[in-house]
Amino acid sequence: MNGNRKTILITGASSGIGRATAEYLSHHGFSVYGGVRDEKDFQELVNVPNVSPIYLDVTIEKTIQDAFHHIKEQNTELYGLVNNAGIARAGPLMDLPIQDLREQFEVNLFGIHRVTKSFFPLLKKSKGRIIMISSDSGFFATPFFGPYCASKFALEGYSDSLRRELLLCDMKLVLIQPGRVATPIWDKGKELLKREIQSIFTPYAKKLGEYAIEKGKSEGLNPKEVSRVIYKALTKKNPKLRYLIAPSTLKYRLIKILPERWVDKLVSKEFKEIEENL
Ligand SMILES: NC(=O)c1ccc[n+]([C@@H]2O[C@H](COP(=O)([O-])OP(=O)(O)OC[C@H]3O[C@@H](n4cnc5c(N)ncnc54)[C@H](OP(=O)(O)O)[C@@H]3O)[C@@H](O)[C@H]2O)c1
Known part of the structure; x- marks a missing residue:
C-alpha cells in the first residue's frame, strides 16, 4: 500500500456503493482494501489504482481473520473501516421463514460486529473512524421490508452504543443513511417476488415490492453520491453523527x-x- 495515503477497508466492494466508494476514495488520496467474495470480483479490483482486493465474507470468521493478518503484516496503519456489505431480505413477516431473518442479521448486523471487533485493535491504534452504512430503513419501517428494516434499526442501536463507548478511545463512528440508490441490490430482490407462499399479504407485498424495485432502479441516486458523503465522514474534523442522503x-x-x-x-x-x- 502507498506510503503517505491513509488506508481504508471497505466490506462488500464488488458492486454498488462499496465499489463506487473504493473507486472514489482511491481517487481522492486514500489506499483502499476492498472486500470481495469471488475470484472474478478480485480480478476486477486488481485493476483499480490504489485499491487492493481482499477476500472477506462477513459471515465467515476465517476470512475475516485472514484479512486481518494480511493487513497487519503489511504494517499499514488502518485509518478507516466502512461497514458496507449488506443484503436485503423482504416479504410479509407472517409468511417469513425464520431462516430468512437469520440470514438477514448474519450479514447486516452480526457480520458488522465480527468485522468491527476483529479490526478494532488496528483502528484503535490509529484513532481511526468507523463508517456504518445504514439506510432510511434504519428509522422508517415500511411494510413487507421487515427483515431489512429490523436489521438496519438494530444497526442504528448498535452504532449509537458503540459510538459512545468509543469516546473512551478518541475514535469516531458515523452512520450513513441513504435513501434509494441505484445498485444491483434491487435486481437481487426480484427473486423474492417469485416466492410460492400465498397469503392475504401476497398481492400487496408483490405490488409494493415491484414498485420499490422499479423506483430503486429508475430513480435511485448514483452510488457516487453516497461515496462523496463517506469521504466527508472520513475526512471532516468534526463529522456529523448521521448523514441522511436523499434528493x-x-x-x-x-x-x-x-x-x-x-x-x-x-x-x-x-x-x-x-x-x-x-
Ligand atoms: N441500494 C440502496 O438503495 C441502499 C439504500 C440504503 C442503504 N443501502 C445499503 O448499502 C450497502 C451496499 O448495498 P448496495 O446497494 O451497494 O448493494 P449491492 O450492490 O448488492 O452490494 C452489496 C455488497 O455486499 C456484499 N455482500 C453481500 N453479502 C456479503 C457477505 N456475506 N460478506 C461480504 N460481502 C457481502 C456483496 O458482495 P457479493 O457481490 O459477493 O454478493 C456486494 O459487494 C448495504 O448495506 C445496503 O443495505 C443500500
Whole structure:
C-alpha cells in the first residue's frame, strides 16, 4: 500500500456503493482494501489504482481473520473501516421463514460486529473512524421490508452504543443513511417476488415490492453520491453523527414529526389504492 495515503477497508466492494466508494476514495488520496467474495470480483479490483482486493465474507470468521493478518503484516496503519456489505431480505413477516431473518442479521448486523471487533485493535491504534452504512430503513419501517428494516434499526442501536463507548478511545463512528440508490441490490430482490407462499399479504407485498424495485432502479441516486458523503465522514474534523442522503429530505422530516398513527393511516390508504387496482 502507498506510503503517505491513509488506508481504508471497505466490506462488500464488488458492486454498488462499496465499489463506487473504493473507486472514489482511491481517487481522492486514500489506499483502499476492498472486500470481495469471488475470484472474478478480485480480478476486477486488481485493476483499480490504489485499491487492493481482499477476500472477506462477513459471515465467515476465517476470512475475516485472514484479512486481518494480511493487513497487519503489511504494517499499514488502518485509518478507516466502512461497514458496507449488506443484503436485503423482504416479504410479509407472517409468511417469513425464520431462516430468512437469520440470514438477514448474519450479514447486516452480526457480520458488522465480527468485522468491527476483529479490526478494532488496528483502528484503535490509529484513532481511526468507523463508517456504518445504514439506510432510511434504519428509522422508517415500511411494510413487507421487515427483515431489512429490523436489521438496519438494530444497526442504528448498535452504532449509537458503540459510538459512545468509543469516546473512551478518541475514535469516531458515523452512520450513513441513504435513501434509494441505484445498485444491483434491487435486481437481487426480484427473486423474492417469485416466492410460492400465498397469503392475504401476497398481492400487496408483490405490488409494493415491484414498485420499490422499479423506483430503486429508475430513480435511485448514483452510488457516487453516497461515496462523496463517506469521504466527508472520513475526512471532516468534526463529522456529523448521521448523514441522511436523499434528493429531498422533506418526506423524512415529516415522518419524524407526524404522530405514528398518521403514518399508519397513509400506509392504509396505500393498501386501499392497491386493492382498487387488483
Ligand atoms: N441500494 C440502496 O438503495 C441502499 C439504500 C440504503 C442503504 N443501502 C445499503 O448499502 C450497502 C451496499 O448495498 P448496495 O446497494 O451497494 O448493494 P449491492 O450492490 O448488492 O452490494 C452489496 C455488497 O455486499 C456484499 N455482500 C453481500 N453479502 C456479503 C457477505 N456475506 N460478506 C461480504 N460481502 C457481502 C456483496 O458482495 P457479493 O457481490 O459477493 O454478493 C456486494 O459487494 C448495504 O448495506 C445496503 O443495505 C443500500
